[in-house]
Amino acid sequence: MKRIGVLTSGGDAPGMNACVRAVVRTALYHGLEVYGIMRGYSGLIKGEIVRLDTTAVANVVQRGGTILKSARSQKFMTREGREEAYNQLVHHGIEGLVAIGGNGTFTGAELFEREFGIPTVGAPGTIDNDLFGTDYTIGYDTAVNTALEAIDKIRDTADSHDRAFFIEVMGRDSGYIAIPCAIGSGAEIALVPEQVQSIDSIIETLQRARGRQKSSLIVIVAEGEEEGNATHIATQVKDAIPELDARVTVIGHIQRGGAPSAADRLLASQIGIAAVEGLINGMRSVMAGIVDRKLVYTPFHDCITRKKPLNHSFVRMIDILST
Amino acid sequence: MKRIGVLTSGGDAPGMNACVRAVVRTALYHGLEVYGIMRGYSGLIKGEIVRLDTTAVANVVQRGGTILKSARSQKFMTREGREEAYNQLVHHGIEGLVAIGGNGTFTGAELFEREFGIPTVGAPGTIDNDLFGTDYTIGYDTAVNTALEAIDKIRDTADSHDRAFFIEVMGRDSGYIAIPCAIGSGAEIALVPEQVQSIDSIIETLQRARGRQKSSLIVIVAEGEEEGNATHIATQVKDAIPELDARVTVIGHIQRGGAPSAADRLLASQIGIAAVEGLINGMRSVMAGIVDRKLVYTPFHDCITRKKPLNHSFVRMIDILST
Amino acid sequence: MKRIGVLTSGGDAPGMNACVRAVVRTALYHGLEVYGIMRGYSGLIKGEIVRLDTTAVANVVQRGGTILKSARSQKFMTREGREEAYNQLVHHGIEGLVAIGGNGTFTGAELFEREFGIPTVGAPGTIDNDLFGTDYTIGYDTAVNTALEAIDKIRDTADSHDRAFFIEVMGRDSGYIAIPCAIGSGAEIALVPEQVQSIDSIIETLQRARGRQKSSLIVIVAEGEEEGNATHIATQVKDAIPELDARVTVIGHIQRGGAPSAADRLLASQIGIAAVEGLINGMRSVMAGIVDRKLVYTPFHDCITRKKPLNHSFVRMIDILST
Amino acid sequence: MKRIGVLTSGGDAPGMNACVRAVVRTALYHGLEVYGIMRGYSGLIKGEIVRLDTTAVANVVQRGGTILKSARSQKFMTREGREEAYNQLVHHGIEGLVAIGGNGTFTGAELFEREFGIPTVGAPGTIDNDLFGTDYTIGYDTAVNTALEAIDKIRDTADSHDRAFFIEVMGRDSGYIAIPCAIGSGAEIALVPEQVQSIDSIIETLQRARGRQKSSLIVIVAEGEEEGNATHIATQVKDAIPELDARVTVIGHIQRGGAPSAADRLLASQIGIAAVEGLINGMRSVMAGIVDRKLVYTPFHDCITRKKPLNHSFVRMIDILST
Structure with a gap:
């Protein structure tokens, strides 16, 4: 793998920029070229793709939102849309993707990989924390x-x-x-x-x-x-x-919105590094996450179909504490 | 004057506690006794009145809300209500009031003074900044x-x-x-x-x-x-x-809500001091305010009836800045 | 067990108040009486001990510092000091303690338990996060x-x-x-x-x-x-x-200082509950902590003598991210 | 006047970016071209000068520091340095300057105007608030x-x-x-x-x-x-x-550092507009400031040589409030 792309998709979440930065720096550290894909799958289809160097992600670790912008794409839900996306990647010589987002993002990426063989490693970027495969999502x-x-x-x-x-x-x-x-x-x-x-x-x-x-x-x-x-x-x-x-x-x-907390910057950085190193190591259609302080890669399919249960002891806590 | 009371009334505003603290400390500094009246005019009518010493207002300058609590009182709008309030003040030997609030607060205080002769000096405590007689209100x-x-x-x-x-x-x-x-x-x-x-x-x-x-x-x-x-x-x-x-x-x-800003703590402190010193100097039915960085006392009547115009140059600024 | 005490000791940490609140509410929830011991072991020796009810800990969950105050006590390092402390507990009918603090706090508590049989469950309250037996300390x-x-x-x-x-x-x-x-x-x-x-x-x-x-x-x-x-x-x-x-x-x-973060309030609440329930269940000379999102009780001896190693992958991360 | 430059000089202060934005937008609003001079007088001498359009200052109003960067220049203190600076301005066709900074900034600008006839209007950008000619400085x-x-x-x-x-x-x-x-x-x-x-x-x-x-x-x-x-x-x-x-x-x-407060963003915006409109109206070697909520232009000479006295009533306030 010589050249990878990174995109953010779905609702924005604080820490997405910290994750993008980690992806870019890790790619460069390992000798890869890295391209930013603007506005998620929508920009991928349209070819809104820019080369990123180390200064492109300087001074963004603390910023809310996403410098790559985000959007929801109806077109990527269609076979034709994904074909256009594939052609853009071929045109730019991009061989793998890091997709930062949630369930919808990973559903699209899995399908894309199955059809066109472009490997994606996902990063859980959503404030909702409802993704299986990681204790916490970036932004939560x-x-x-x-x-x-x-x-x-x-x-x-x-x-x-x-x-x-x-x-x-x-x-x-x-x-x-x-x-x-x-x-x-x-x-x-x-x-x-x-x-x-x-x-x-x-x-x-x-x-x-x-x-x-x-x-x-x-x-x-x-x-x-x-x-x-x-x-x-x-x-x-x-x-x-x-x-x-x-x-x-x-x-x-x-x-x-807002500047990401320390925990989110740390998590986003860990996962951004893991996503790129996962791609390098041949992984595809998996999400990088942290479970019990350990890095794990979970198949997109599990992330999408399995539910992370809420700790029910928390509900009991509220009863006790409101005594 | 030997003994004064202080109350907060109407919507709470950040800096009210800084103002209460200034009222208490200034009263003590000048040898007066000071009582806190809980829940505004409502608590005054019910006799919810507590002696305040210097430690009662320690560590409150940075707190939002009001330690004296606030409420709106229908009963104080009636003659009977005000008479009960007067009896409470007589009972506690309180000879003057500092009332922190807005238009409604001052309307009540002015009527009360006219009927029962209890002098009140007001402090502008409202986030809305729409009070005549001060450039800025406490909390704005x-x-x-x-x-x-x-x-x-x-x-x-x-x-x-x-x-x-x-x-x-x-x-x-x-x-x-x-x-x-x-x-x-x-x-x-x-x-x-x-x-x-x-x-x-x-x-x-x-x-x-x-x-x-x-x-x-x-x-x-x-x-x-x-x-x-x-x-x-x-x-x-x-x-x-x-x-x-x-x-x-x-x-x-x-x-x-929230901790008051530096400007609000300073303003609240200036006005709290001025309110007590106004009472000591025989003022009544006036609001202490800061206009062009100078302390001014404005009759309640003017505060209530006159309108502080918005600086229209600000609207032009938005036009220019959104170029 | 009918009556317990709670104290904070060592350097203050954000979340100590959230922990004290959880201790008080949990004790009341389980039908225990609870007393606050002021200024750590120093106040225990002097008998600075006050009954706490549910309103004593209302509106403190968000406050930095500790409402029980903290101090370091030379005297508790001596046998005589601990004997005085024991006599105070006997005098007040207190049968167990929750001690919120760090290594020094637990060292004293363990000795005290060995000599006088008063059981203590500890809560890790220190910004330094260097305590064995919990992934994170309260305040970190x-x-x-x-x-x-x-x-x-x-x-x-x-x-x-x-x-x-x-x-x-x-x-x-x-x-x-x-x-x-x-x-x-x-x-x-x-x-x-x-x-x-x-x-x-x-x-x-x-x-x-x-x-x-x-x-x-x-x-x-x-x-x-x-x-x-x-x-x-x-x-x-x-x-x-x-x-x-x-x-x-x-x-x-x-x-x-400062208001505790969400994570610290949650952790402090979990541990405060666990500490009281640990005491009720007969535990002694253990610290309540959270390891891999699970509640664990670790003997004071291990907390004091074992070292929690820093995750060395973090150092590598800085190398990569500063590329 | 067709083309102006803007620079920040001396220590950075929160609100400098809000001021730069106001300068750029006001210049464009009035049909002027505007150039950003990087690193204050130092960059001026070296010709670090870039055209600014409206998007160059999008999304900077809330950022601390200065996007134009700042530096102290020994060379501008010399006649040769100022001559090189003048040549750069002639080369770029820049006919007037807005200089955001403090005393040192204005001292240089005044000398420069006297020697080379380039008009400058100053904006008070310093956290110290010790400039004569404005109640508050940007960043204070x-x-x-x-x-x-x-x-x-x-x-x-x-x-x-x-x-x-x-x-x-x-x-x-x-x-x-x-x-x-x-x-x-x-x-x-x-x-x-x-x-x-x-x-x-x-x-x-x-x-x-x-x-x-x-x-x-x-x-x-x-x-x-x-x-x-x-x-x-x-x-x-x-x-x-x-x-x-x-x-x-x-x-x-x-x-x-840090995001500027609301008051600093407002002040910076008012002064940025006033500085450009002052230049257009033929002003030179004056600082735009706000005194008693009114816009005033004060000659650099007065800003530099006169002292803005501290309000001594504030010292008395501390005595009273610490009662």
Whole structure:
């Protein structure tokens, strides 16, 4: 292998730039040429491909977003799209790819490899942390810290006014962000897709907390919570406890941005190095991840089809800590 | 005057604690006793009144929210409520008040003084900065910085995905928060109550920006904007420019919390000192403020009835800077 | 067991309060009474012991420092001191202890248990992360993030002026803080106690980086680095490369303070719960820790005498990433 | 005037990039061409001059440091150096300059204008805030906030251990940074060049504070303090009060970096616009500044020779607030 490409795809996540930097530097370290593919598979099809040298990734390790930009590509979902992508790679002499992204990214890469034989090693870049094959995804630690800092500020108001706040954090399919936010903010409840709580039990928990003279109450709601989003739940609770001064806030897009945390920079760097060295060693259609502090490569197929279970002991923790 | 009280009222604002601390320390410095009245006028009526010494305000200068808590009181709006409040003050031997809050707070205090003769000096504590009689209110600088830091994070995503973001910041009656956020974030447009822009002109400005190859667009919307809130405006813009990948985010309650900025701690301290020294010097029904770096006392009546105009040169700045 | 005590000892670390909160809430959850012992073993000897209820630990999860205060106690190193401590515990009816701290804390607790039979379960509270028996100590993640944010700021100046900065971070015996700071800041070199580099090799690495047109250079130095501290090393480098515009900065005490990160709040909560449940289950002279995401109890003796080795792959990473 | 240049000179300051952006965008808005001169006067002499368009300053408003880099130039202090600089400007067709920096920058610009007739308008870019002709300099507000956030962290440790901390902040000739840091952190004393306090009086103040049961003490020392730096003062205090557990920390270079605060971005933008519009209107050898919220142009001569006095009421405030 002489020349590889790197792209970011799907939603951006803090640490993607640290990962791109690691990919570039590792490729150069091992004597490879490296090209940046702009806007994910979309830019690959269009040939938005630029040579990257060491200074191209200087001073980006601390930046949020992705200097390679990201996009979702309908066309790459088609055989014709992938053929155009393949022709671009052949044209540029690129023999392998590092794809930084999530499930959708890896699904496309696996198909691409099967059809056209271009090997890809994946890097888990998503704030959601819902990928099998790695304890943590790149961007997750930063997103949790960003959400928690926001909740800390909201609690100032909750305490000052003896209010209840229903706070929605990201997490379409999992409570990975909601759970540490709830534990770290001293919330009374975390509502997560993995463990449905009825409205009645939510109301009961809040009534009990009020009985213990808690002046302010925090409920953390994952956006994918089955009982509905924060506004929906707050409305039902207010119906049941009319004297509750309840507010709703959605933390929203700030969770995707910002300078990556130390843990995310470290993880992104480890995985960027591992992805390139995996390619060099002949790997294909696997994702580099860290499990129990050890580097592991997991087939894309497993990453896509298997579910990483939420640690249920965390839910018990919230019960104890809100005593 | 031997004994004074201090209360916080209305929405909480970062720096209120720094102001309470300054009130307490200044009172003690001048040999007065000082009492904290919990939950604003509501706690005053109920007699939630506690003696404060120097250690009661140790280590609070950096804390958001208000250690005296805040509440809105319907009862203080009635003559009976104010009479109960007066009786509480007589009972505790409190001869003067420092009231930290906004327009509603000062309206109540002025009435109270007229009816019962208890002098109050006010401190402008609100993130909105819409009070006449001071260049800046306590909490405003922090709120702007909090909003701007959030917008910085959102721009990471906007840039990575070539998106437009419509971002709603606080400001029911004014663009004081929206304007510096727009200038400081490199936004294309700021929509503020003071200067209505038609949807057509908004669309035209965004079309022009797209013509200049701007890949990401930021529109800052004050919550009190006449054309409607961020969601409403974004919907109309998307109708006119369907190819725009537009998102909406509401910064929300985080703008009220957090550790106060250096400027807010300094301002809160200056005003806290001035409020107590104003009381000692026989002032009543005035608000302490800083105008052009000088301490001024403005009658409550003027604070309530006069409007502090937004500097219109700021709107021109956004035009120039988004060139 | 009916009544337990909790204390913090040694240098303070962010997350200690989150741990104290978890200890208190878990004790109450299981029907125990819980007492806070002020100023570590020093306060224990003097009987500075206060009952803690659930509100005593409300709103502290996000605070740096320790509400129980900390101190080093010479007297507890003596048999007489420990006897006084024992008498205090008997007097207060306290039957078990949770001690949050580091090696010195556990050494004292083990001796105390052997002599007087009072069981202690330890919680690893130190920013240094150099304790055997847990992957991470409480406070470590926050300290690294604080140092890294400071280094990010310094790099603004380094880049603007094409300067070299020698930056000293904490770590008397280990490079645990220095290594992620170096990887996360894009540093050219990390100098750590575990892997001595000669001045000649440092100079050679920097010369090579200059040859690659790197305009600014960052060297991270752990305070316990064998070749000497940052100032000493910078002086020698400047002698060898006189044209280098080199500066030294010591990050210093800020690394011990600040609101704990999400990871530290979570870890502190897990360990606080585990410590109390360990006591209830009859454990003594063990430290609760998390290894590979699983809760483990390690005998104090092992924590004190065994060394947790630095992951040497990290040093190789810096070589690659500074390509 | 058809074509102007912009440079940054002297120590970098947060907000310089926001100012460069405003200069570029304003020039383009008024139909001028604009060139960036790298590394201040040094790059001017060497002809390191690049055309800037609107995208060159996209996404820099929030970045610390200066994208134009900065340097100090001995050569520009000589007549020959300035002649080479002049030849470069003639060669590039540049007819006017915006120079962002401090006293040294303006001294050079004034001389250059007198000798070669190239008009310069200055922008006050320095964290020190010691320039006559503007209430605040670009970077000052950020530097104070950075220092104060660091001091907040240190106070966590001071409180936890009942310690005294002597903390040195920047300010070679003035207490502009030290004073708000002291007020905002609840310090007992601020030692500033403008108001010398004897060691005896420092010791007396600290003894009094200890008598009031203050457990932790903070002393803020400006680096230019006449009685010596923080270490020197701490040593003398420890000699006098041996039982004091005193530590020293120097905040250092972090005060120069980081994302600019909202106030600095606004100020930098206002001044950048004013500088270009001043040049267009025929101004020369003046600095654009904001005094009492109004734009003023002050002759370089006055900026250099006159002193902006520190508001002495601030020193009295510290006395009151540390009661």
